Amino acid sequence: MLAAARTAFAERGYDGASIRSIAAAAGVDPALVHHYFGTKDALFLAAVDAPADPEDFLPEVLAAPADARGEAVVRMVLRVWDGPARPGILAVVRSAVVNEWSARLLREFVLAKVIRRVIGSLDTPAAERDARGALVASQVIGLVMGRYVLQLEPLASARPEDLVAAVGPTVQRYLTGDVVLPGRRD
């Protein structure tokens, strides 16, 4: 079931993959998938090997005032990475960097479970959401790569609140500020 779920989420994304189709691909009854995993959400977290559930952290971010949302995003990311889930997250990131399918799953996880939730809670025009979300991701991914993977100083040993103050305004600008938004070329 997990293998079928990974394939489905990587190929069709979180929204595009249904429990019914995953069950069919695994040759089992959808009720069995529900029995083992409960919700599509829980199945997705298991498929991604997610070491932390964004639902545990997102409410605090979404409760921050709109003009402090950038700092709240950085604060949440650092709290999760500085916590007990770090080895697990690091393993997921490593796998995503060397494996195309893991990269798709991680991308889908970050987009569907974190970025769209944060952007969706703001007054962002629909046409701007993907670009603003991707720019936020670029800064946040780089911060965690620099601090936890490459361990660049002073990022690696800085106090979380110092990084919130330094990087929060960037995330805020991407979320709600005046930005030339990159477009997708198809």
Next chain:
Amino acid sequence: MLAAARTAFAERGYDGASIRSIAAAAGVDPALVHHYFGTKDALFLAAVDAPADPEDFLPEVLAAPADARGEAVVRMVLRVWDGPARPGILAVVRSAVVNEWSARLLREFVLAKVIRRVIGSLDTPAAERDARGALVASQVIGLVMGRYVLQLEPLASARPEDLVAAVGPTVQRYLTGDVVLPGRRD
């Protein structure tokens, strides 16, 4: 010689490792190292497996006016990654993410050969250089991870100049702007 050079650069950094000590560790005469690699610079590029030489790209960045340096950094990075060196760079990044020693070498390469050169060309107080450089790195690394590794849209297919316009101001702020700079805690 290359193995000894990798160990030396990873352990002591670019400035701390000397050709003499590398030759000693490899059990050869320093003249032999010079003969094979020419300069310490060339030896470092070979040790890091660098698929591109920053000297080919940096002069254009350093020639940009101080207040357009942020955009010039992003433009250079995208030009290098969008060029023929991409598979090679991707291999180095992948190796850095899964291997602690490769991470040290890549960090040292990015710091010594790119970031310090860009920061050093500005009027930055010495005490601010590491923090500003690391913040620039965080945004640039996240941009390349998002565009080339995770392939987040619209980053992945955006025109380079659109990304320069979106992300350049962030890099500029980190280089020369008003930022609460994170400090190192030892």
